[in-house]
Amino acid sequence: MTFCFCFMQNQIQYLKQVQQPSVAQLRSTMVDPAINLFFLKMKGELEQTKDKLEQAQNELSAWKFTPDR
Numbered sequence: 001m002t003f004c005f006c007f008m009q010n011q012i013q014y015l016k017q018v019q020q021p022s023v024a025q026l027r028s029t030m031v032d033p034a035i036n037l038f039f040l041k042m043k044g045e046l047e048q049t050k051d052k053l054e055q056a057q058n059e060l061s062a063w064k065f066t067p068d069r
Helices: 002-019 023-031 033-065
Strands: none
Touching: none
């Protein structure tokens, strides 16, 4: 029973180590121009979406503030 438990623990540790990318892999990913361009595009789209959300919230607040006649 303990042998099986130890084997499973070792297997879990091995799988965790295999899933983690190395420092070199992370650096090469961040330096890759295609990945960098993709992240810059995503960042720009996120900023645009945040601006649209803020504008919509401001319009909603202004609409709610308008008193009924």
